[in-house]
Amino acid sequence: MRTPSWDSSGLKKGTWTQEEDRKLVAYVTRYGTWNWRQLPRFAGLTRCGKSCRLRWLNYLRPNIKRGNFTEKEEETIIKLHEELGNKWSVIATHLPGRTDNEIKNQWHTTLKKRFGKKAVHTKTNVKAAKSNSSVSNQDKDSIQNNGFFHEDSPSPTISRASDPDPLSLEVSSIEFSSTTSDYTTNDNLLMEEGFDFLYACLEDLNQNISTESLHISHGTIQNNGIENFHGSDPMTMEHVWAESPLSSYNENVVVENDDFGFLEAIQPITENSWREAFVADTSLIPNEFLVPLVNESESYFSSTYDARDIWCLRDNSHDLDVNLFQ
């Protein structure tokens, strides 16, 4: 779309490349979106945080539904737009898998012309929509929590029986059931070329996950060279887990295979999780999923990266930006 360019501060703008997408996906699936502004630096991206956030929310996150809008979806948009006005994010909560941006585009490009004259909304009903909106915070959270649907949310699990877009990034094979908190695979899983690494992991994950009980197999976490960012005492996994944004979700999920520990991050996180101290537990990171911090010239998924190199955790741990952990 937009021609890549750089602004005065050296940040890249314009169309995202596949490589940038890979970096962002790899980083967010492992670490979540703890702080959008800081994230690009640690994900090896020369983008502003806002741009990363937008790219993730509108394009890369799981459960994004792409392709043409169905008649039913269009009806819903028209109806809700009559009711709510340009509250695209609110409307989006009624259309699982659709982003506010996509709905907005659909309205401006197609629906407005067809129904715009009919669906004139007044200031009054917009106001009413604001104060009386039937969309609860929970509904909003369900679509905003890192792009994942809250397990308590009424939002349905997304199924994509119709018009799948072969180019879409469907990581929707992970379905957060409202009752069992388990994973199920979706035979229709489609991955864009270049993301098969996630596909492969999801398959393996499915084989290695038990839903019976919570079981943490890790022992005491070493400080890994990061000192005092979370207290001076060595932390136990229980502490991390208790403080983890994941702790309130999918507590029945057991990751038996540490190799896929990074996929824990693909689960919903609490609203404030990004504000919490960032814990870089590199012991769980398979090298091939690490995102390089410094050297961008090499392959990002190369096994040549050592976790401690990535996070500057060897002898030069003092190089680590300690502000990140404050």
Place this chain on the structure above:
DNA sequence: AACAAGCCCAACCGCCCGGCA
């Protein structure tokens, strides 16, 4: 085939709001 016009949508921009110190 070549060109123009319009369509479409990813991405950007600027403002707003909530949380926090």
Place this chain on the structure above:
DNA sequence: CTGCCGGGCGGTTGGGCTTGT
């Protein structure tokens, strides 16, 4: 109370794509 920070949101735009001539 106030100012700062960071995410959310709605409006707008750039440019590739499609369609019409």
